[in-house]
Amino acid sequence: MGVLSGIRVLEFEAIGPGPFGAMLLADMGADVLRIDRPAEPDDLGPKRAGERIDIIGRGRRSITLDLKQPEAAAAALDLIVHADVLIEGFRPGTMERLGLGPQAALARNPRLVYGRMTGWGQSGPLAPRAGHDLNYIALSGVLSGIGRAGEAPVPPLNLVGDYGGGGMLLALGVVAALVNVQRGGAGQVVDAAMIEGAAQLGSVVWGALAAGHWREQRESNLLDGGTPWYDSYRTRDGGYMAVGAVEARFYAQLLDKLGLADAGLPQQHDRSGWPILRERFAAAFLTRTRDEWSAIFDGSDACVAPVLSFSEAPTHPHHVARGSFVERQGVVHPAPAPRFSATPSQAGRAAPARGEHGRAALLDWGFDEAAIARLCDRGLGYRA
Numbered sequence: 001m002g003v004l005s006g007i008r009v010l011e012f013e014a015i016g017p018g019p020f021g022a023m024l025l026a027d028m029g030a031d032v033l034r035i036d037r038p039a040e041p042d043d044l045g046p047k048r049a050g051e052r053i054d055i056i057g058r059g060r061r062s063i064t065l066d067l068k069q070p071e072a073a074a075a076a077l078d079l080i081v082h083a084d085v086l087i088e089g090f091r092p093g094t095m096e097r098l099g100l101g102p103q104a105a106l107a108r109n110p111r112l113v114y115g116r117m118t119g120w121g122q123s124g125p126l127a128p129r130a131g132h133d134l135n136y137i138a139l140s141g142v143l144s145g146i147g148r149a150g151e152a153p154v155p156p157l158n159l160v161g162d163y164g165g166g167g168m169l170l171a172l173g174v175v176a177a178l179v180n181v182q183r184g185g186a187g188q189v190v191d192a193a194m195i196e197g198a199a200q201l202g203s204v205v206w207g208a209l210a211a212g213h214w215r216e217q218r219e220s221n222l223l224d225g226g227t228p229w230y231d232s233y234r235t236r237d238g239g240y241m242a243v244g245a246v247e248a249r250f251y252a253q254l255l256d257k258l259g260l261a262d263a264g265l266p267q268q269h270d271r272s273g274w275p276i277l278r279e280r281f282a283a284a285f286l287t288r289t290r291d292e293w294s295a296i297f298d299g300s301d302a303c304v305a306p307v308l309s310f311s312e313a314p315t316h317p318h319h320v321a322r323g324s325f326v327e328r329q330g331v332v333h334p335a336p337a338p339r340f341s342a343t344p345s346q347a348g349r350a351a352p353a354r355g356e357h358g359r360a361a362l363l364d365w366g367f368d369e370a371a372i373a374r375l376c377d378r379g380l381g382y383r384a
Contacts, residue, residue, distance in 0.1 A: 001029060001343060002027070002028040002029020002030070002340070002343050002344070002345045002346065003028050003029055003340050003343040003345070004025055004028040004029040004030040004175075005029035005030075005343070006029075006031075007025070007029070007030040007031065007084045007085065007178065008030070008031050008033070008082060008083045008084045008085070008365060009022060009025055009026070009030045009031065009032040009033070009083065009084065009085040009086075009087060010033055010035065010079055010080060010083040010085065010086050010087070011032055011033065011034040011035065011060070011086075011087045011088075012034075012035050012067075012086075012087065012088040012089070012090070012095075013034060013035060013036045013037055014088070014089035014090070014117070015089075016089070016133075016158070016162045016163075016166070016167070017089065017117050017161075017162045017163060017166030017167035017170060017192075017194065018087055018088065018089035018115075018117040018166075018167065018170065019056045019057055019167075020056045020162070020163050020166070020167030020168075021087065021115070021117065021166070021167035021168070021169075021170035021171040021174070021192075022034070022060070022087050023055075023056045023057070023058060023059060023167075024167065024168070024171040024336075025085070025171055025174065025175075026058065026059030026060060026348055027058075027059060027336035027345045027346065027347060027348065028336070028340075028345050029343065029345065030085070031061075031361075031364065031365075032059060032060045032061070033060065033061050033062070033063065033079070033083075033358075033361045033365065034057075034060045034061070034062045034063075034352070035062075035063060035064075035065050035067075035076065035079070036062050036063070036064050036065075036354045036355065037064065037065075037066065037067075037354075038064045038065075038066050038354065038381060039354075040354065053331060054351035055331065055333050055334075055351070056351075057351030057352070058328065058333065058347055058348055058349065058350060058351055059347070059348030059349060060348075060349075060351065060352055061352055061356065061357035061358060061360065061361035062352040062353070062354055062355050062356050062357065062358055062361075062382075063355055063358035063361065063362070063380055063381065063382045064354050064355045064358075064380070064381040064382070065379055065380050065381070066379055067098050067100075069379050071377075071378035071379050072098075072378065072379050072380075073098055073099035073100055074378055075375050075378035075379060075380045076098075076100055077099075077100065077104065077105070077108050078371070078374075078375060079365075079375075080100075080105050080108055080109050080112065081108050081109050082365045082366055082367070083109065083112060084111070084112070084113065084178065084181075085112070085113045085115060085174055085178065086105060086112060086113070086114050086115060087115040087117065087170070087174070088100075088115070088116060088117070089116075089117040089118065091118070091127075091128060091130075092116075092118060092121075092122045092123070092127045092128060093128070102114045102189045106187055106188075109187065110186060110187055111181050111186070111187045112187040113174055113177040113178055113181065113187055113188065113190060114187065114188070114189045114190065115170055115173065115174045115190045115192065116189060116190065116191050116192065117166060117167070117170050117192050117194075118191075118192075118193055118194070119131040119132070119133075119135065119136045119161070119166075119193065119194045119195060120136070120193060120194075120195055121191060121193030121195065121196065122189075122191045122193075126139075132158075132161075133155075133158035133160070133161035133162045133166075133194065134155050134158075134161070136161040136165070136193075136194040136195040136198055137156075137160045137161045137165070137194075137195075137198045138153075139195055140161075140165075140195050140196075140198040140199040140202065141199065141202060142160055142198045142199065142201065142202045142205075143155075143156075143160075144216070144218075145202075145205060145216075145218060145221075145224055146218070146224070147218050148218060148219055148225070149217060149218045149219035149220070151218075153218075160198050160201060161194040161195075161197070161198050162194065164197065164198070164201055165194050165195075165196070165197025165198035165199075165200065165201050166192065166194040166197055168197070169192045169194075169196075169197035169200070170190065170192040173190035173192055174190055177190055208221075222246070227274065228274050228277040228278035228281055229243055229244075229245045229246065229251055229254060229268065229277070229281075230243065230244055230245075230246060231243055231278075232307055233281055233282055233285035233286075234282070234285065234286060235285050235286065235288060235289055235290040235292075235293055236286055236287060236288055236289050236292075237289040237290055237291075239289065239290030239291075239306065239307065240290065240306075240307040241285055241290060241293050241294075241297075241304055241305070241306055241307065242304065242305050242306070242307050243281070243302075243303065243304050244303040244304075244305075245302055245303045245304070246303070248268065249301070250301050250302055250303045251268050253300050253301055253302040254302040254303070254304065256302075257296055257297055257300060257302050257304070258281065258284045258285075259284065260280060260281075260284060263280065265277055265280060290306050290307075291306070293306070294306045313325075314332050323335055326347050328347060328350050329350050331350075333347050335347060353383065354381075354383075355381050355382045355383040356383050357383070357384075358381070358382025358383060359372070359382045359383070359384055360384075361382075362375070362382065
């Protein structure tokens with residue numbers, strides 16, 4: 001019984017940020033029903049032994065509906081009447097052409113929160129254009145600050161646009177709009193654009209830039225690898241240690257653990273001495289393996305941590321102690337976050353096959369046998 005228990009979310013099949021936002025809502029207890037296409041596209045996610053591994057699809061039930069068919073819109077509108085939230089990630093105008101845009105949906109359900117997830121937003125000259133995470137964060141300004149000096153910007157996976165600036169922004173907007181509805185407000189559209197979410201994630205940089213504390217050259221600032229005490233260093237075995245010893249008292253512990261406290265090094269904030277510090281730090285880290293350094297820094301406040309791989313992270317003692325990862329059907333999942341003391345979230349059932357548990361979902365959503373039969377006549381499909 002999560003914090004969003006009782007909230008019904010109708011999700012239209014998509015990839016990336018929309019499903020991630022829906023996963024967050026499902027983890028918090030929302031009842032998410034996904035409208036899938038009848039057949040799975042060939043390019044929809046990784047597969048293992050022919051089975052799609054879809055972590056962000058967890059916690060749903062599924063029905064199938066071919067939205068290109070004339071009767072499908074009527075079936076979808078019947079579902080919308082029973083929903084608190086709708087989530088879609090099509091290009092602007094697509095839902096309107098299907099007869100399922102905000103005007104039609106809110107006319108049937110005035111309390112509906114209509115969540116729209118796009119890269120460029122619902123308006124503006126780029127709104128109808130294709131794009132991906134990297135394009136959105138490039139135009140937001142954020143990508144320009146990520147990478148090594150003199151080299152091309154480095155794609156930060158697709159975490160800044162798709163997920164941090166996309167799915168999380170969508171989930172926040174949906175929850176805020178739900179609060180407004182529960183206070184007596186009307187339903188409304190949530191226009192979540194990855195380009196704007198990415199820009200919001202960079203707010204601290206715009207503040208530093210305005211204050212004259214940020215240089216627009218990569219590796220020349222505190223948080224972009226410009227300082228020798230905020231970077232990663234290679235170890236003897238080819239691993240890496242991440243150093244974030246910003247404050248003076250933590251920096252002093254870093255020097256002590258590296259055996260450099262009495263080495264006569266330049267002062268921490270003497271920019272002219274940074275090349276010397278970086279060289280000495282790099283040489284020191286190369287004298288031991290990653291695990292040896294982890295043991296040396298264990299228990300200290302030097303702000304040094306090993307750089308773990310995706311497969312290594314779930315077995316770290318801190319994650320194990322907190323239960324930060326869970327396993328579902330042989331697949332390791334990040335556990336739901338944040339944590340609620342009274343209404344804990346949980347990683348729900350594995351991502352459904354197309355139409356799986358659809359009949360049970362329809363019954364739970366208040367459809368009787370006659371209504372379910374009418375939906376099926378309009379092309380809706382489900383599995384038990």
